[in-house]
Amino acid sequence: MEVGTSYFGVRDVRHVVDDLERFDDEGLNAVLHTFSERDKYFYEETMAEIVAASNDRGFTTYVNPWGVGKVFGGEAFSEFLAKHPDSRQQTVTGERQHGACINDPEFRAAMREWTEAAAGLNPDVLFWDEPHWLIPDWFYDGQPDDAWVCRCSHCREKYETQHGRPMPAREDETIRRFREDSLLEFLSEMMELAAQEDVRNAVCLVPETDAEHGIRNWDRLAADEHLDTLSTDPYWEPSDVDDVEKFVAETTAHVVTLAEEYDLQSQIWIQGFGLSDEPKSYDNVETATRTAIEGGADSVFMWGWDGCRAISSIASENPDTVWQTYIDAAGE
Numbered sequence: 001m002e003v004g005t006s007y008f009g010v011r012d013v014r015h016v017v018d019d020l021e022r023f024d025d026e027g028l029n030a031v032l033h034t035f036s037e038r039d040k041y042f043y044e045e046t047m048a049e050i051v052a053a054s055n056d057r058g059f060t061t062y063v064n065p066w067g068v069g070k071v072f073g074g075e076a077f078s079e080f081l082a083k084h085p086d087s088r089q090q091t092v093t094g095e096r097q098h099g100a101c102i103n104d105p106e107f108r109a110a111m112r113e114w115t116e117a118a119a120g121l122n123p124d125v126l127f128w129d130e131p132h133w134l135i136p137d138w139f140y141d142g143q144p145d146d147a148w149v150c151r152c153s154h155c156r157e158k159y160e161t162q163h164g165r166p167m168p169a170r171e172d173e174t175i176r177r178f179r180e181d182s183l184l185e186f187l188s189e190m191m192e193l194a195a196q197e198d199v200r201n202a203v204c205l206v207p208e209t210d211a212e213h214g215i216r217n218w219d220r221l222a223a224d225e226h227l228d229t230l231s232t233d234p235y236w237e238p239s240d241v242d243d244v245e246k247f248v249a250e251t252t253a254h255v256v257t258l259a260e261e262y263d264l265q266s267q268i269w270i271q272g273f274g275l276s277d278e279p280k281s282y283d284n285v286e287t288a289t290r291t292a293i294e295g296g297a298d299s300v301f302m303w304g305w306d307g308c309r310a311i312s313s314i315a316s317e318n319p320d321t322v323w324q325t326y327i328d329a330a331g332e
Ligand SMILES: [Zn+2]
Pocket: 089, 090, 101, 102, 103, 104, 150, 151, 152, 153, 154, 155, 156
């Protein structure tokens, strides 16, 4: 079984090697390296060394588009948005929002470039983390209650081609379907590029299956010929969940069932960030890890390494105990 962690914030390969050797001692056999726009611009060769150091030590290596275009999850800024303000998602009033439009040709070209660079680092897997359209809760202030994205010229043109009529101004079922279709088509294009470079693909969806988050029917993603691993991240605190065992058991069952049906690997992420220093937090980490493993997940990862000790904005209060709890639960 695969047991791993995400890893970020260290770009000195000598320090990385120290951490990798400790992870190996702690029983991990997989590591995900974040590869943000900043990493791509400034650290590409360094990242190749970091991935090579991980490969050399027998880890299964993952690389993800950390915050790229703010279409993917991650604590990273996007230079793409600054350089291409007209490629951002647009509301019905014409205001641009703080995420790239998945249907924008410039963004697609930038993502193809990212994918080729990421595959060039020589990882085993590209990890497409929480691909999403912006949800209305995140919009800038002053937007009407029924605001939605995206109604940019590229989306309108594509919608009209597909539907034979102009895109409506009010969000309806056809819009929700259009967003889902666009996201699936985008992922498929990027995964095909990775597959051509002999790199496997994992997609991690947030556990919500509503229209706002993008992909309601996970079967449609699971059926993609270039997908290898179906992943989800049942982080109980952001989802405001009390019964962690039930939540993780249900999301694990969803992913494991689909993975079996479509001959994929299943993967579950364990919350290691933002946890308070109280017994319940460690119980939850232990319960979530055990539940994912008992539920038949092929791969379990924690976000992120050492309980996010090295990233203060999301660090757990006692990160070392969070980490040790995960290591112990995964090793049982
Ligand atoms: Zn658009």
